[in-house]
Amino acid sequence: MVSTLGAPGVPAEAEAGQVPALEVVGLTKTYSVGKVGKPKIVRALTDVDLCVARKEIVGLVGESGSGKSTFARTVALLEQPTSGTVKVEGVAVPSRPGSADLRAHRRRVQMIFQDPYTSLDPLHKIRYAVGRPLESLAGLPRALRRGRMEQVLGQVGLVPPADFLNRYPYQLSGGQRQRVGIARALAAEPTLLLADEPTSMLDVSIRLNIMNLLLDLRESQSLSMLFVTHDLAGASYMSDRMAIMYAGHLVELGPSAEVMGQPRHPYTQLLRQAAPDPASQFGRDTTFEARGDPPDLTDLPPGCPFAARCPHVREDCRTGLPTWRQVAGGHQVRCVLYGT
Amino acid sequence: MSGSPLLALEDVHIGYGWDARSVTPVVRGVDLTVAAGEVVGVAGESGCGKTTLAMAAAGLLDPPGRVTAGRILFEGADLRAMSPEQLRRLRLAEISMVFQASMNVLNPVTRVRKQFLDAMAAHGVRNEDEAIARAREMFDRVRLPQRFLDAFPHQLSGGMRQRAVIALCLVLRPKLVLLDEPTTALDVVVQRSIMQMLSELRSELGFGVVFITHDLSLLVEVADRIAIMYAGQVVEEAPAKHLYGAAGHPYTRALMSAFPPLGVARVRMEGLPGQPPDLRRLPPGCAFAPRCLQAVEGTCDAVAPPASSSEGHRVVCHLYEPKEAPVG
Numbered sequence: 001m002v003s004t005l006g007a008p009g010v011p012a013e014a015e016a017g018q019v020p021a022l023e024v025v026g027l028t029k030t031y032s033v034g035k036v037g038k039p040k041i042v043r044a045l046t047d048v049d050l051c052v053a054r055k056e057i058v059g060l061v062g063e064s065g066s067g068k069s070t071f072a073r074t075v076a077l078l079e080q081p082t083s084g085t086v087k088v089e090g091v092a093v094p095s096r097p098g099s100a101d102l103r104a105h106r107r108r109v110q111m112i113f114q115d116p117y118t119s120l121d122p123l124h125k126i127r128y129a130v131g132r133p134l135e136s137l138a139g140l141p142r143a144l145r146r147g148r149m150e151q152v153l154g155q156v157g158l159v160p161p162a163d164f165l166n167r168y169p170y171q172l173s174g175g176q177r178q179r180v181g182i183a184r185a186l187a188a189e190p191t192l193l194l195a196d197e198p199t200s201m202l203d204v205s206i207r208l209n210i211m212n213l214l215l216d217l218r219e220s221q222s223l224s225m226l227f228v229t230h231d232l233a234g235a236s237y238m239s240d241r242m243a244i245m246y247a248g249h250l251v252e253l254g255p256s257a258e259v260m261g262q263p264r265h266p267y268t269q270l271l272r273q274a275a276p277d278p279a280s281q282f283g284r285d286t287t288f289e290a291r292g293d294p295p296d297l298t299d300l301p302p303g304c305p306f307a308a309r310c311p312h313v314r315e316d317c318r319t320g321l322p323t324w325r326q327v328a329g330g331h332q333v334r335c336v337l338y339g340t
Numbered sequence: 341m342s343g344s345p346l347l348a349l350e351d352v353h354i355g356y357g358w359d360a361r362s363v364t365p366v367v368r369g370v371d372l373t374v375a376a377g378e379v380v381g382v383a384g385e386s387g388c389g390k391t392t393l394a395m396a397a398a399g400l401l402d403p404p405g406r407v408t409a410g411r412i413l414f415e416g417a418d419l420r421a422m423s424p425e426q427l428r429r430l431r432l433a434e435i436s437m438v439f440q441a442s443m444n445v446l447n448p449v450t451r452v453r454k455q456f457l458d459a460m461a462a463h464g465v466r467n468e469d470e471a472i473a474r475a476r477e478m479f480d481r482v483r484l485p486q487r488f489l490d491a492f493p494h495q496l497s498g499g500m501r502q503r504a505v506i507a508l509c510l511v512l513r514p515k516l517v518l519l520d521e522p523t524t525a526l527d528v529v530v531q532r533s534i535m536q537m538l539s540e541l542r543s544e545l546g547f548g549v550v551f552i553t554h555d556l557s558l559l560v561e562v563a564d565r566i567a568i569m570y571a572g573q574v575v576e577e578a579p580a581k582h583l584y585g586a587a588g589h590p591y592t593r594a595l596m597s598a599f600p601p602l603g604v605a606r607v608r609m610e611g612l613p614g615q616p617p618d619l620r621r622l623p624p625g626c627a628f629a630p631r632c633l634q635a636v637e638g639t640c641d642a643v644a645p646p647a648s649s650s651e652g653h654r655v656v657c658h659l660y661e662p663k664e665a666p667v668g
Contacts, residue, residue: 204595237609260602274533275602
């Protein structure tokens with residue numbers, strides 16, 4: 001039952017000259033909230049750069065409100081970016097896309113949503129959920145749709161597929177519903193999947209099955225994936241590289257084994273220390289102290305967003321945002337503690 | 341009272357159903373004891389009966405849920421024999437329960453202070469100054485600024501609300517606290533600080549704890565003893581350290597490996613196939629047999645498994661031999 005995965009970190013096809021599946025540069029997203037005439041600006045994402053190579057899985061990890069879902073939703077164009085560029089397979093997504101551009105984008109980029117209980121329309125059968133993208137995105141003639149629907153249901157392990165087509169969501173278990181959500185995302189043959197906490201609503205015993213399904217689909221369908229989660233263990237199991245997000249900023253990025261084995265950013269260290277890890281337990285130091293809360297996104301400090309909680313804070317942390325520093329091969333951190 | 345444990349469940353059966361002829365058995369013969377100051381963890385998948393068991397232990401089970409057999413003894417007194425008024429006096433003051441979705445526990449339209457006052461007044465603390473003083477002290481203990489007593493629940497973050505609910509559950513100094521997935525909806529950093537706070541409070545105040553969760557990796561850190569439930573039965577019970585090192589039941593091992601380890605080389609792990617059985621149509625043998633990779637045909641699927649125990653480690657499985665060197 002045990003086999004080793006490919007070398008984590010650098011994906012097999014991330015060689016020079018390959019256009020990345022996703023290239024995000026300087027992505028910023030703000031929302032305006034508050035009273036009319038006295039609006040406040042919520043800075044949900046600040047200047048985020050992130051690439052996903054072909055067939056690579058990048059884990060995007062952060063707490064609630066860190067902006068990780070906003071990042072995925074903005075890449076999917078469910079939200080309009082405030083500034084910055086999003087390129088999928090080298091094609092820039094226009095900031096105000098027309099419907100044809102939008103359709104082409106949606107065909108390449110699909111999302112898997114967190115909650116399989118609310119993301120499927122309870123009044124429609126599974127054939128509707130899986131069939132819609134075939135009609136509106138893939139433009140598949142009606143005669144071919146049924147075959148394709150059965151094909152994708154088979155790919156996600158809902159067999160026999162013909163049985164599932166005529167069922168309603170309430171007739172399925174949580175795990176089966178999430179498989180439908182994955183099948184729906186796969187239907188239009190995307191190259192990039194954005195999985196937004198796809199296992200957090202599922203029972204522990206079936207989480208691993210869904211994660212394994214996604215890993216298998218990466219191989220069989222040559223998919224690239226952004227795996228958004230707050231679960232460090234799940235992220236390190238799934239991803240080649242991990243990106244740690246805090247208050248709308250990326251603070252650390254690197255091969256998963258590196259980031260989890262030797263977390264460099266004080267925030268990553270805090271997360272790592274907080275995660276349950278029975279293997280290293282019994283007599284763990286009980287001095288864990290999470291000082292304070294994440295900053296108010298309407299009133300971000302000028303320097304490092306983690307400065308107020310950081311045990312190693314220095315004066316220069318509070319004045320300007322640290323630049324990215326290379327700490328090891330492909331492992332970068334945005335913290336003044338590591339060289340210049 | 342000396343001699344009797346804080347909480348003792350003796351062969352408890354619980355079912356759901358309005359009609360005695362069509363009761364779905366949800367808890368099937370559970371024995372479990374909690375000593376004063378002890379933390380007992382209960383783990384299992386959704387639907388294994390762990391929350392139902394806790395609701396019954398808190399005297400909160402409402403129809404169609406019904407304890408159909410067995411005894412639930414709190415300090416030696418059977419909850420099943422108590423009148424509604426006796427149960428009401430017991431709840432919160434002696435036995436309190438922290439629920440999973442704490443945001444839905446606090447009344448959204450009244451200030452936190454009022455909810456503390458109401459709860460204490462219902463248990464005889466009618467002097468407002470005294471009640472406020474006790475609420476303030478509890479807020480200090482859960483490390484919430486006292487000014488949040490005057491806040492409405494929506495003005496608190498998820499972690500702060502859970503702290504407020506914990507403070508409310510402890511304000512009358514109960515002897516037994518039932519925690520039903522108290523940190524599941526929270527972020528990992530908040531979860532860790534709440535867990536640490538709970539363990540400090542327990543050593544200061546000395547209450548016993550039943551900690552219910554599906555997160556076994558969290559449980560082995562916080563519990564003294566762990567009971568693993570499957571399809572309404574405790575299939576394994578052991579001291580936490582023992583369970584982690586030497587799980588005896590295939591289901592426990594499957595639950596353990598459902599959490600990928602952190603910071604080691606990535607190795608493919610297999611999840612648990614299938615789903616828990618339909619409790620209305622349980623298989624004749626071991627309830628886990630249809631999903632068990634080691635099930636022996638003709639035995640596991642035909643005969644109810646025996647319980648074997650040694651040194652406080654109890655396993656209900658045909659394949660378990662306690663004498664052998666521990667596996668795993």
